[in-house]
Amino acid sequence: MSFNRRVRQGLVLLSMLMCLLAWRDITGNTINPRYVERIQDGKTTKNEIMVMFGEPQEIKRTDNTIMYIYRSFKDASPLPYDPDKRQPHPQSTTPYLVDEDKKVRKVQEKTEGKIPRSTLVIYFKPDGQTVSGHEYTEH
Numbered sequence: 001m002s003f004n005r006r007v008r009q010g011l012v013l014l015s016m017l018m019c020l021l022a023w024r025d026i027t028g029n030t031i032n033p034r035y036v037e038r039i040q041d042g043k044t045t046k047n048e049i050m051v052m053f054g055e056p057q058e059i060k061r062t063d064n065t066i067m068y069i070y071r072s073f074k075d076a077s078p079l080p081y082d083p084d085k086r087q088p089h090p091q092s093t094t095p096y097l098v099d100e101d102k103k104v105r106k107v108q109e110k111t112e113g114k115i116p117r118s119t120l121v122i123y124f125k126p127d128g129q130t131v132s133g134h135e136y137t138e139h
Helices: 002-027 033-038 046-053
Strands: 058-061 066-075 096-098 104-106 114-124 131-138
Touching (some): 033 131, 046 066, 046 114
Antiparallel strands (some): 066 114, 114 131
């Protein structure tokens, strides 16, 4: 009976953890400032970072370091809408634009109405296992 009880307790703990992770993804608040305070440069390992923050949204590699970049978002406030006063600028009605290379391309539609809440950049030592530094910015 002791084994069955442990299995049940493990399943309950696992389901609670999954609910917590799902809540983080739904709310967009994936960077907990309390966890950022726990990061100790030179001591915290890559595994600890992965447990606290999960998979990074972006990974950049240079000759000397690996960077994990995490971003959290919040919903943008809706713009006031008055259909009688609204007139789009003529440039907005064209389906094409000129990019930085002076090439004509199609306009990409915006799919998200979110703005950045915070950004966390973690730098790892050349061994790739230990944090060498980190930057946390709230926007």
